[in-house]
Amino acid sequence: MFSAGSLYRSLGLFGALFAQSAGVAAAPVSIIFVIGDGMGPSYTTAYRYFADDPATADIETSVFDELLVGMARTYPGDSTLVTDSAAAATALSTGVKTRNGAIGVDEHHKPVQTLLEAAKARGYQTAMVATSPITHATPGSFAAHVGHRSENNEIADQYFDQRIDGRFKLDLLLGGGRQYFERKDRNLVKEFRKHGYAFAGDWQQRHKLKRLPALGLFAPEGMPSALDSEQPLRLQQMTEQALDLLGKKPFFLLVEASQIDWCGHANDIACAMAEMRDMDGALRVLKAYVDKHPDTLMVVTADHGTGGLSIGANGVYDWDVASIRGIKATANRIADQLLAADENWQEIWLQLTGMNLSEAEQRSLQRWIPHSRLSGEDAPQQHNPAAVKGALVAQVLTLINKRTHTGWTTSGHTGEDVQVFAYGKGHEHFAGNLNNTDIAKHLFRVFAK
Ligand SMILES: [Zn+2]
Structure with missing residues (x-):
């Protein structure tokens, strides 16, 4: 074949032979x-x-x-x-x-x-x-x-x-x-x-x-x-x-x-x-x-x-790239800023993401933010700060990916x-x-x- x-x-061989026979050293x-x-x-x-x-x-x-x-x-x-x-x-x-x-x-x-x-x-x-x-x-x-x-x-x-x-x-x-x-x-x-x-x-x-x-x-x-x-x-x-x-x-x-x-x-x-x-x-x-x-x-x-x-996820035929352009920080930094916030956490969220939240979305974040934590059943069982941060990062990413219709299948590599x-x-x-x-x-x- x-x-x-x-x-x-x-x-390549032909090229090398040609250069040799012509007596010209190719420039490096x-x-x-x-x-x-x-x-x-x-x-x-x-x-x-x-x-x-x-x-x-x-x-x-x-x-x-x-x-x-x-x-x-x-x-x-x-x-x-x-x-x-x-x-x-x-x-x-x-x-x-x-x-x-x-x-x-x-x-x-x-x-x-x-x-x-x-x-x-x-x-x-x-x-x-x-x-x-x-x-x-x-x-x-x-x-x-x-x-x-x-x-x-x-x-x-x-x-x-x-x-x-x-x-x-x-x-x-x-x-x-x-x-x-x-x-x-x-x-x-x-x-x-x-x-x-x-x-x-x-x-x-x-x-x-x-x-x-x-x-x-x-x-x-x-x-x-x-x-x-x-x-x-x-x-x-x-x-x-x-x-x-x-x-x-x-x-x-x-x-x-x-x-x-x-x-x-x-x-x-x-x-x-x-x-x-x-x-x-x-x-x-x-x-x-x-x-x-x-x-x-x-x-x-x-x-x-x-x-x-x-590019597109969850059966939706759309990718909201304009919203992605409005995000000003990694989920890791967004979580740090939210954890450091008090009652103004929604303002900080809006500054860093440009995304308005529904009430359900607000609650999904709020339960991990100490100064605005919900009481009762919705409060997290987790007290380890690293675990709380990890959960908040995951929730921030869930919201961003869902809102923008961005899909991911793994936290590792892929073979295409x-x-x-x-x-x-x-x-x-x-x-x-x-x-x-x-x-x-x-x-x-x-x-x-
Ligand atoms: Zn890697």
Whole structure:
């Protein structure tokens, strides 16, 4: 059989032979790899409607629509068919399917070379940007090799300890996760600084990173959620900074919109759309960069879907995106504000959600809010503050999802194929239905040229 894969392979070989026989060394191609964690296809559809300008009759297309080229199969190397971020990121970073939880190692626990490491071995500059801890499963799988994703300290150690031809693997890290670098048993920030890395330990010090190598760790754990953050476009801003710092040499840049997944796990649609808006901003910056620098290839995909998001739910043929646009905080922060409120809790609810409540809806929230608690049978039996908060968050989400006709099927991941987007030099190799490992294999070929 003459498969699309073998066709690409022979074209790749032909291209390499042609370049050799012509005696022309191809210019090195910079690679930008963007991953929307948890961004199944329903997220990009939902975002198109969320980002639409209601003042115009048409529904405008999004940057995702402009860049779409194909789909990818995400199943992991074990028999579950539903991947986690570690196995998926390892497939995307190495071209090898592995079991869930594994970071940069195959099913037999053997380390596998990643795209970022191959880039460094070719003399590229390397950078990773994420809104999660920079040691989280996705970035971890591009620059570390450990048996389980929970080993954040070991992943941070490897960023420092593992060298390629005597050089540090990473020229730039921007994201969260400072606690894994500044620890009681080891201070990696000190060690990096001793080796010439510029360092910023919070967002306000960001401007101190004026040259490479550099380390920006802007939060102890994950960065604040886009919807609750004073910097709702922090991924876009970090991406701009990374491009400024990387300058003119060929580079490999990983950008992860980490928290789409976290909003999906929470089944929080307003939270997810705010993360998508930040990713949209980052993609526009990157697309403009590729337009100016034709020797650049950008590939964008998701590792898996999260939450089983549906546009429309409970048999209703409608999705109330206008109401979603009016929500100003994550359900988690709405619950915190309601718990801190007294008799004015309804005012706070209205400020944060823009939604008027029926009497039954009011009661469903009120029973969890101490200062306005109903007496008698309706009062909750729960006295544990964490359990009360959890119940209130769940009730807030129930109201928002019901009102907006947003559906969710799980608090975990889902196994449908994800979209692949590509732009710039060689983007045509990513069209059609690929295995997620094919994405890495095509990118390795870019280095081989
Ligand atoms: Zn997840």
